[in-house]
Structure formats: C-alpha cells, structure tokens
Amino acid sequence: MGKHDDFRGREHIHEYPPYSPQDLRRREGSLLAARLMVNAALTAPFAGGVCQVEAEIVYGPDEQEELARKIEELAYTNRAWEEMFKYEAVMVRESDAVIFLGNLLAGEFALDAGCGMCGGRPDCSYFYEKKNTKYGLVDVTDRRSDTLIKGPLCSARVSDLGFAAGSALWMASQLLVDARPLISVSLAGQQLGYCRRSFVVAGICIATLAKNPFVDINPDYHLINMTKVLENTRKQYVTPRTVTTFDYRKWIPRKSEEE
C-alpha cells in the first residue's frame, strides 16, 4: 500500500470544553499562527537591517498560570497597575498562547548613531554616561536593578522592537487571530526569564475564540469573568439537588395539573 492510500481523517474542532481534544486541535492552529507571527516579527524593518530580536512562544495551562500569577504579584507593587494587571492576568489564562519578543541589543549595543531619542542629545552620551563602560563597551555583568527594566536603553533599539511587535500583530490581523501587546505580560515575562538574553521584552497574547478575550472587558474583571462564572456554577448547582431529593425510578414531581 502506498503511503498516501490511507490519507483521510476527521478532525473535530471546537473551543469548548477547554483543553478537550477538540479544543487542543484549535490551539494547534493558534500555535501555527504564533509561529508565523514570530517569523513576521523577524522580517520587520530594523535600523540598519541589523538582527536584534529573539522570540519565545509560551503556552499550556501551567505556563500560563505561572505567568498570570507573576502579573498578579506585580499588580500590588504599583498603584497604577493594580486593576489593569489583575484584569490582564485573566486574559493570560484565557489566551491560547503568549509570544515574547525581546531586544538583544538595547542595553548593551546601542545604535551609536546619535539619533537623539534616549536623552535628547545629538550623541549617545545619555546612554553611555549611565552605564558601566570602558572604551565604549558596556559591562553588563552587574544585572542588579531597583526597577523591573535596567535602563537606560537605546531607544532606537526599542523602536525596532516596536517594529517587530508591529509585524507580529499585523500578521495576526491578517490571519484573523486576536492579539494584543500587554505591558503586564511584557514585564512579568521578562521577570520569569523569557527571552533571557534580552534587555527589554514585549509580550503579546493571542487567541482564536468566538469572543476576543482582550476587548470589551467588564469592571472587576478579575472577579467576574467566564472562568469565575463557570466555577461558581459548578460550586452552586449541586447543592440544591441534595436538598430536594427523591428516587427518580419511583416518582418524579409534576406540575399539579398533570397529576
């Protein structure tokens, strides 16, 4: 028998229940999209055409839970973040995958073109004066930092990371895959060591669900969302059953007129 004589199959695909075989098949498609998004990011226009972006694709309930918890941890470290980050932690749990794009050069190898963006000067002095340097080489071995990102960064490189994220998001848009860049995901992902060699990381959540999980968010989203609603149903429904009990084999209650 030739190897293609058996070429047939049926693939049932549906988003519910989460992580069922039919949902996993759907998620495989999202992963293909994620990979194409990463490829698109790598072809984005960069200053001088220089390769400087690495990527990591993260998916699976454990990985996403870890990321969501890191975001929730960060939520309580900055008043400006609290609400937003708690909401975005829910989005991370509901995503199919998370893409991280990191810039490998932004903290060590500046563009050195005097573009002016980092410090408003016609040279790169703002960047180099705040770094530990010798002969224009940045010593990056001291990675201690009081802030989540160890600045300053070469803003031209950060701009290029924006171009990379833009191409990934454009690809998502072309594929009709819902995608959103989130600051919470970016900072938490970098803290967790995704795109480990990068100085700044951008996180993009993607999903292929009936409802885009990144828009039309209700207030108190961390308390009221699809997962919580379903969990509450699971918690509540069985209890009244145990209260009004009977033996269905012998008698089933009817409306009074039918008796």
Add this chain to the structure above:
Amino acid sequence: MARYTGKEIAREHLLDVAKHVVHAAYKAPQITGRLKLQAEIITGEDLVPIIEGLGVLAKVSQFVYWDYTTFKDFYEAGNPPVLVLIGAETTISEMNWNCGACGFATCSEFNRYAKENRGTGVIGGGPCCNWKVFDLGIACDWACAAASQYNVDNRIQGSSGGVAATLGYLPGCSSVLGLPLGPSREMVWYSRDIMHRKFKYEDHINTMLASIPTHFMAFAGSGRPVFKAADRWWEANNQITWGRQEQSEEKLYEVIMEMAELTAKYGPQIEARYKNS
C-alpha cells in the same frame, strides 16, 4: 466610457495607498494606548524643501545621500514618490509604570528631567519614554505593512522624517519618520538602480573597508595588525590610526548652518499651514 493610462493611474493610486497607510498607522495596536500620533502626506512640489534638506545632510552622511538621490532623481524624472510622515510626542509618560527603561526610577522623575533637558539628535527628539517609542515603532511598522499589502515599494526613513521635522512639519512631535511610497516600479528603495554609476568601484569597496575593518585585518600577533586595504597588502603595510578629524567637524558645522538657512527659507510657509488648518 473612459481610458486610463497605466502610468498615470498607478501614480494617482499611490495617493490612495498613502491614505490606507495613514489609516493603518492610526489603527495600529498600542501597548500604552496613549500615543498621540500625527501623520501627513506630502506630494509633488511640496517634496522640494525636504529634498533640498536631504541634499544638505547628504554632504555628511552616505545613507542620507542615497535617500536624497533617490528622491531627487525620481522627482526630476516626473515620477516622484508620495511621502507619508508619521510622528508622535514621545517625551512624556503619563502611565506611572515606573519600569526603569528610561534610566529613572519613576515616571515623574523622568518627566521632570525630560522637560528640563529636551533636545534633538540626528533623527528625533528626546529624552523619550521607551514604551511610547515602542508604540510609535508599531504604528510605523503597520504603515510599512499596509504599503506592502498593496505591493507598493516603501522604506521607513529617519532621514526624510528628520528633515521634515526640522523644517517644521508635524509640530508637537518629538519623533518623525518618513515613509516614501513608490513610484510604481519594480525596485525603488532596495537594490536601487537609480544609484548606478553614482559611485565608483573604489567608493563601494572603500565603504566596506572603512565600515567593517576587523574583517580586513591581518594576523594580530604583532600588536599592530596590518589593514588589508590593497591587493598586495603585505607590501602596502597600511595601519589604522584614529583621532579627531577637524575637517569633518568643520563640514558638520557648515551643514548645520545650511540647514538653519533652509529652515528660515521654508519654515514660515510650512508653519503658516498649521495655523490655517
């Protein structure tokens, strides 16, 4: 019934594509959701001041020379590109994320410093909030991608954007990038045949020799490795030296003065347009 000449209709179409491009830039996703983006489309003779400005900068920068020549030659041939300008104010952070990317511990410290130390470099103004710069990058990328979707040759440029900003276009933007679209032909901004015969063989090779010297170095054991800048390099015995080049510093000063003159010439009429609109 009407007949349309391909060349003319394709040229007109560039303006339609420019509109799509501008729309895409505004529609681009943002991580801050707070970027105040501005865009503008420059066509025809309005390109002249920008081309002249590129001509001034071209005297001290080879990559600007390429862009200058490409703009100028296509314009003079009656087949100019359409230039989209995209810019934003990126020197302030209202987010209070305190992420540290700018080099300050908090956004308010950064904002205070940025207000007092505002200045410009070769391409843009600063100091910048890096997440605003990131968002501007996404917007510019979406602009490029939109042009690409319509198969229009394009290249995102600090050169044309920087010159336009210097002349007064997109007031209130700290960073402006230029995105020329077309003209409609196979290769415009990449593998530029318009550059043919503009440089001699030696110019091309000297650029490579001067830009990536370690690739051309002989055995380093002597402590003073020979620079292989000739076929019989062991006879030429070239070595690299460094130091200030007064000549190029003087030239840079001349260029700055010339740009100031150009801004004085065109600035008022460009400024007036924003007052009227």
